[in-house]
Amino acid sequence: MICTQPPRHDVRGRRILIAEDDACSRLHLVHILLQMGLRPRAARTGRHLLRLFAEGGAAVILLDYHLPDMPAPALIQQLRQERIRQEVPPIIVLSAGISPGQGLQLQQMAVRHILDKPIDTQALQELLTALLPPWLYAEDALPPHRPAAQTARLRSLLADELGEWERRMPELACRPTQLLEWLHRLHASCALCGAPSLGQQAAAMETRLRRGKRLSDSALQALQHQIRQTRQALTGIPGPVTSDGISNRPPDLQADAGRSRHRARPKDQPGSPRRPPRN
Missing domain, CATH: 3.40.50.2300 (Response regulator)
Structure with a gap:
C-alpha cells in the first residue's frame, strides 16, 4: 500500500x-x-x-x-x-x-x-x-523505537562477549599491557550495556594498573567470578518476548546478584499447621 x-x-x-x-x-x-x-x-x-x-x-x-x-x-x-x-x-x-x-x-x-x-x-x-x-x-515503516528492547539486544551481545573474555582471562593475566587495554574495553562495554557492577570493578583495576601497581591473583579471580556472575544474570532471566524476538524486560543485574542467595519464604498456605510462637 x-x-x-x-x-x-x-x-x-x-x-x-x-x-x-x-x-x-x-x-x-x-x-x-x-x-x-x-x-x-x-x-x-x-x-x-x-x-x-x-x-x-x-x-x-x-x-x-x-x-x-x-x-x-x-x-x-x-x-x-x-x-x-x-x-x-x-x-x-x-x-x-x-x-x-x-x-x-x-x-x-x-x-x-x-x-x-x-x-x-x-x-x-x-x-x-x-x-x-x-x-x-x-x-x-517500523513502530517507534523501543529503548527496553534495544537495551536487551545490547545486553545479549554483551553476554556473548563475556564468554569470550572469560576464556581469555588466564592468557591476559600474564600480559599487563594487553590486560590494561582489555579492562578499558570491558569498562566501556559495561557502561554501554548497563552492567555497572562489573564496569566499576574493571575501571578500578584499570586505574590500579595505570598507577604501576600489580593486580593480585585474588583480584583477578574476583573479576573472573564477577564476569561469570554477570553473564549468568544476562542469560538466565526470561522476559516477555516481542514480535521481533527480543526480550522486552532486560535483566536487573544488581537485583539479580542476590536473588539466588535470598529466596523469599512462602507464606503459610490455608489449612497448614502454624509454627508455635517462640517464647
Whole structure:
C-alpha cells in the first residue's frame, strides 16, 4: 500500500551488516544502529559476514579494514562475487589508520566511504542517512523505537562477549599491557550495556594498573567470578518476548546478584499447621 503522505526520509528497519573483531567497537556500532531504528547483524570475521550476506543481504555494510581472517579488499572482492545473486550494497570501511597505498587500493575498488576510528557517531549517522533511500511503502515503516528492547539486544551481545573474555582471562593475566587495554574495553562495554557492577570493578583495576601497581591473583579471580556472575544474570532471566524476538524486560543485574542467595519464604498456605510462637 502506497503512503498517502509524501515519503519521509525514514531509514528504520534496514538490515545493516557489521564486520568488526573488536568486541567494544562492535557493541558501540550496534548501539548506534539500534538508536537509529536499524536492524544490525554483527560478525567477528570476514567469513561470518559472507554467511550473513548470503542469508539475507544488507542495505549497507560496515567493514573493519583489519579482520583476523582477511583484509577488507579481499572481503570486498568476495562480496562482489555474490553479485550474480544480489547486488552488493554500499560499503563503509572503518579503520584506525589506512596507509596511502591501502587507501588507493580501496579507491580502485570503488569504495568511497572510509571512517576513521574512534567512530564519530554523528558522522556515521549522517552517512547512513545519505546512503539509505527513504521508504515509500507503508509496510516498510517500523513502530517507534523501543529503548527496553534495544537495551536487551545490547545486553545479549554483551553476554556473548563475556564468554569470550572469560576464556581469555588466564592468557591476559600474564600480559599487563594487553590486560590494561582489555579492562578499558570491558569498562566501556559495561557502561554501554548497563552492567555497572562489573564496569566499576574493571575501571578500578584499570586505574590500579595505570598507577604501576600489580593486580593480585585474588583480584583477578574476583573479576573472573564477577564476569561469570554477570553473564549468568544476562542469560538466565526470561522476559516477555516481542514480535521481533527480543526480550522486552532486560535483566536487573544488581537485583539479580542476590536473588539466588535470598529466596523469599512462602507464606503459610490455608489449612497448614502454624509454627508455635517462640517464647
